Amino acid sequence: MTNKVVASTADAVVDVESGSSLAVGGFGLCGIPDRLIAAIASGGAENLEVFSNNCGTDGHGLGILLEGKRIRRVTASYVGENREFARQYLTGELEVELTPQGTLAEKLRAGGAGIPAFFTPAGVGTPIALGGLPWRYHADGSVALASPPKEVREFRGRRYVLEESITADFALVHALIGDTEGNLVFDKAAMNFNPLAAMAGRVCIAQVERLVEPGEIDPAQVHLPGIFVDRVVHTGPQDKKIEKRTVSAAAGTGN
Template identity: 75%
Template sequence: MATQVSQSAAEAVADIGTGASLAVGGFGLCGIPDVLIDAIAHGDATDLEVFSNNCGVDDHGLGILLSAHRIRRVTASYVGENKEFARQYLAGELEVELTPQGTLAERLRAGGVGVPAFFTPAGVGSPIADGGMPWRYDGDGTVAIASPPKETRVFGTKRYVLEEAINADYALVHAHTGDTDGNLVFDKTAMNFNPLAAMAGRITIAQVENLVHPGDIDPAAVHLPGVFVQRIVHTGPQNKRIEKRTVTQGATS
């Protein structure tokens, strides 16, 4: 299926409805599909399930959807920069599955290449494998839903845990450059989770800073081929945010 060039972010995400699952690229606030997230926030979709390394900050990125109580469940690796995330989780308003960062990356990649599950040593001997991690709390602080135990197996002399692949209804990613065939180029560390999230989505939507014609990108420079991208929208330069700005007080030259 040819990649569709959407005229606006709102058009690109228009069919994302209540209950949809989203694989979202980015790391912290680097390379996040902020324009697409804002477009969803201006729509009516709620009860969303999100797969992402983290959940933005309180007023930016996925934090916007979270603050509006539009997200039901999050599978993530790191959530420490979002106070509202912690509040909703501990209050029993949000279901959370925490997973090792490398495991999350491989689960997304596995979903993209059609591998249903894989064994990894990460998490063996911990609640990741043994079960019992709080996925959802009751309002009184007790655990309402705990993670189940996972299958483990010994290969050689080492034990591994079985992790299942992730497939999402939609993937949202940000790229520096894309062509109208959907081929994408990511800028430096914005490579992070964007290619992996894009692979895991049944319908992948890319916002790009620069939209060019087919052939304008050297094939050897393509980071993600257009076969993984169903929709693309030109959003222009990204409004880059810094999570924590650290400066030296009283510095002199």
């Protein structure tokens, strides 16, 4: 048995250096590895490349690294609620590759499975396949760097675009339960990108709310086997944030 537990989040990310690429789990603010991100923000790493569904929100998650100008490039499917993300992109401070959400998920999964590329119908006939999507702007708003065209082939009468898989230097994920050997259980929507990001990282670092001994997790309940995980840090319950609060009027108010 291999004990993969490290003492602190700082120890867990100690070798994340400038220029590193990060595959980061979570969806919006759900299931994000917030303590690991904060530990990187406390260090000196900059010029980072990030693969994630989105880039957090202003002041939360990856938004912390973004506000500190620590991120050079982001591959994501959603700009969302992060005003600083949009501002840096539109002013030429940040390079952004927007990717269909399902394609991004499969690019991460394929990278973890050792598959270099795959064909998908998503994006055929659009700038995703044709090229020309602005990846980086000049400060004056003109396009500094645009996406190249991608190979399109026909299979059984339908066209598909070739997408290359993603691998990253590090994967950062959040799990509800993890054992000391790295077997992980994710909670509800945190299943969306955390397992895929974990697979795509050459070194996978997991923060877990509850740390247990080997054998305490029913093998049938394991969402990600420990073979994919290199380091585990026990962070305790997550301070969950709400990305966008929506409430209904109180009953009987007439509003």
